Amino acid sequence: MTGLASLLRPDEDTGPQVQVSLGGREFSVARARLGGFLRLQHLRSDILKGVEARDTGAIVRAVFAFLHLSIGADLETDGTAPWTEVWRAYQTCESVNALPDGEQFNILNYPSGGKAPVWDFPMRSIVWWVHCFANAYGWDKERTLDLWPEEAVGLLQEIEADNWAEHEFQHALSQVAYVPEGKNKMRYKPMERPYWMQMRKGGPKKVQMLRSLIPVGAVVYPKGAPEEFAQ
Numbered sequence: 001m002t003g004l005a006s007l008l009r010p011d012e013d014t015g016p017q018v019q020v021s022l023g024g025r026e027f028s029v030a031r032a033r034l035g036g037f038l039r040l041q042h043l044r045s046d047i048l049k050g051v052e053a054r055d056t057g058a059i060v061r062a063v064f065a066f067l068h069l070s071i072g073a074d075l076e077t078d079g080t081a082p083w084t085e086v087w088r089a090y091q092t093c094e095s096v097n098a099l100p101d102g103e104q105f106n107i108l109n110y111p112s113g114g115k116a117p118v119w120d121f122p123m124r125s126i127v128w129w130v131h132c133f134a135n136a137y138g139w140d141k142e143r144t145l146d147l148w149p150e151e152a153v154g155l156l157q158e159i160e161a162d163n164w165a166e167h168e169f170q171h172a173l174s175q176v177a178y179v180p181e182g183k184n185k186m187r188y189k190p191m192e193r194p195y196w197m198q199m200r201k202g203g204p205k206k207v208q209m210l211r212s213l214i215p216v217g218a219v220v221y222p223k224g225a226p227e228e229f230a231q
Contacts, residue, residue, distance in 0.1 A: 006148035006150060006151050007148075007151040007154070008101070008148075008150050008151050008154060009100065009148070009150065017029065017030045017031075017096075018092055018093075018095075018096050020071070020088075020089040020092050020093065021085065021089070022067070022071075022081050022085060022086065022089050023081040023085075027071045027089075029070050029071055029092070029093050029096055030096075031096050031097055031148075032069075032070070032097050032149075033145065033146050033147060033148055033149070034129065034144065034145050034146070034147045034148065034149050034152045035126065035145030035146070036069065036097075037097060037099075037149040038125055038126045038129065038145075039069055039123075039126070040066060040069060040070065040094075040097055041125075042122070042123060042125070043062050043065050043066040043069065044062075044066065044094065046058065046061075046062035046065075047059055047062040047063060047066070050062060063086065063087070063090050064086070066090060066093065066094070067086070067089060067090060067093060070093035070096075070097065071093070099149050099150060099153070100149075100150050101150060102150070102153075105150075105153050105154065105157055106157065106196050106197070107153065107156060107157040107160060107196045108153065108196070109195065109196045110195055110196060126145075129144060129145075129152065129156075130144050130145065132156065132159060133152075133155070133159075136159045136162075160194075161197075164193070164194065164197065167191065168190070168191055171190075171191045172188070177189055177190075177191075
């Protein structure tokens with residue numbers, strides 16, 4: 001399957017490619033498909049954890065692992081390339097592997113926080129993606145991990161919407177969906193929809209702000225802020 005264009009970006013056969021310099025060598029970096037993209041996201045998470053913990057060793061290890069995976073070659077520059085050059089190469093690799101047009105997928109709207117299940121383990125998300133597409137379409141792991149990230153997210157949104165519709169239908173047939181309301185009267189209690197299905201695309205719904213939450217005094221908005229903010 002390698003070489004197929006994305007469903008959502010049909011004019012892109014291989015995805016963007018960029019050049020990075022490290023230790024006097026030039027490397028060509030191509031955008032990763034889903035399998036590589038998910039591994040890069042795990043490494044990016046390791047970098048952020050290292051930053052939060054102020055663990056420079058963890059940051060350096062994760063950055064070089066990210067570069068190794070992005071470039072797909074032995075860098076041989078761990079102790080020779082200037083850190084500014086290493087970091088610039090990392091930023092370039094991260095940029096080319098960013099999810100394109102991610103804001104169009106409402107399923108990526110999710111609340112912060114939440115606890116991982118007790119059966120969680122490192123890299124479980126990759127197994128979860130393979131399981132999800134195998135369960136929905138009967139695909140093997142090679143076909144799933146060869147998807148472009150944006151088409152994988154788009155398909156996942158349709159899978160989750162179908163699953164929700166099925167659960168909602170089954171719920172409507174169940175007695176637990178109806179609660180007593182007065183004499184000889186029952187009221188249907190719909191299932192609460194997932195966070196992403198309740199959100200408008202592009203962000204949370206606008207709500208009226210309490211006066212107690214409005215800042216006291218003049219509010220100075222940054223240059224270029226949307227006009228409605230300044231009204």
